[in-house]
Amino acid sequence: MNRPLVILILASLLVIPAFASGSPVLSAISPGTPTYDQALAHYDAGGLAWSRAWGASELGAIRENLAQSKGAYTNCLSTANAVNDPANAANLALMRSISTAYIDLADAALAMYDGADDYAAGRASMTAGSFTTAAGSFQSAGTRFETSKTLFSKATTMLQAVTYTGTSFGDGTAYTAAIVPILNAKGTYMGEFASYARGWQHTALAYGASAGGDRATFQSEAVQAMDLFAGLRTSGSFGVDAAANHDVLAELLDGTTPAPAPKARYVIGIDAAYPPYTSLEQDGTFVGFDIDSARWIADRMGFEVEFQAVAWDGIIPALQAKKIDMVYSGMTITEERREQVAFSKPYLKINQAVAVRSDSDLTFDDIMSGRVVIGTQRGTTGEMWVQDNLVATGKMPASNLKPFDNFPLAITALINKQVDATVYDKPPTVEIIGQQDAKIIYEIDTREEYGIAVRKDDTALLATMNAGLDLLMNDPYWDQLKARYGLVGT
DSSP: OOOOOOOOOOGGGOOOOOBSSSOOOOOOOOSSSOOHHHHHHHHHHHHHHHHHHHHOOSHHHHHHHHHHHHHHHHHHHHHHHHOOOGGGHHHHHHHHHHHHHHHHHHHHHHHHHHHHHHHHHHHHHHHHTOHHHHHHHHHHHHHHHHHHHHHHHHHHHHHHTOOOTTSSBOOOHHHHHHHHHHHHHHHHHHHHHHHHHHHHHHHHHHHHHHHTTOHHHHHHHHHHHHHHHHTTTTOTTTHHHHHHHHHHHHHHHHTOSOOOOOOOEEEEEEOTEETTTEEEOTTSOEESHHHHHHHHHHHHHTOEEEEEEOOGGGHHHHHHTTSSSEEEEEEEOOHHHHTTOEEOOOOEEEEEEEEEETTOOOOHHHHHHTOSOEEEETTSHHHHHHIIIIITTTSSOGGGEEEESSHHHHHHHHHTTSOSEEEEEHHHHHHHGGGSSEEEEEEEEEEEEEEEEEOTTOHHHHHHHHHHHHHHHTSHHHHHHHHHTTOTTO
């Protein structure tokens, strides 16, 4: 049976409605009558902590900043409720609504992570044959996921009720329209994950009963698990696994098949905003060329995979810390990275692309002059190219290089005229600027090679992935996959 563990990174929830002027204020509230400025300071502190949470790659830091954000918004809510300031009545009402929503969102995310921990503990206990312990962990996971679902729904309702008219905030109509479908999708996903965890709760109890020779209890628990798995057959996230689990239990009920030995499972770290290779859909599913490739290899080589979004500049540290087992997300093989990880054989070749706004008359000569401001993604070979060829050579001041957490943010900065050009891998650049008012003016012949990164001491996994790549690249599916994602010739 498959046992996926999916932890969502809600990067799409970074944007908090903010006042047009000023930086976040972190000063403590002084004793006395609460003031509007004090409420605003707490509001800004909440938004800052929220941004830190979703910019972090280490789970402990994410949780810590979520807790800080919740605390700041809680202080904002209590302060705003106590302030008597008719001139800022509309602003205070908005801050109360937003604070309430983001308190629920913080609790939803924390419940999600706690549930994921419980699910992982249940999975480990199943592998160890501790079925009663596993059942308890799965039950706790299901409860936490259900709580997360409820809180996402509450936050959605509150955000839809926010009134921006007459406030010092910008118009949040577009923000609400963008965020509500995402929150609804997260809530749906949490509900499905709750059912999936409960299915595993009853599966664990069934296995435990079988081990104890209690056939009647085995049958009862197996039927309950099958009902839960059957209800997930149409789920985009759990449908395949749920159907497989249902069918295995059905066979066990017939007494025709022994309990299968658990397969090896590897956690694959990816960049969640790197189309066409790896992306996170609004419904919480991962898609892309590397996603499909990894799943094909896993199927052929007899292991299971789960995908985890990680900030790109923190993805190698996450690998070294054993938070993930490999990086399979368009990572260029470089000598600097070889000092930290082991790479598989190359599977794609790409170049860097220079993009500008559609109305720009900049040329590559202008780029090489060093007089323009260039946006890149932090930790990428695009950033390395700018550093090596422009900054290190003295052609461009370091201040003209603007790294961002992901490339869509760099493109947004380009469109908003915060940078003059971007440098990034060509296929993702083509994909991301497709719906933007931007164009590619030059392809830099870097001839980079993508590889799968594993820990240096994980020689067995490296051999497995190389064997899997050999099978994939010699199968007709390889050319079909490249054609599907516009990568023919790479």
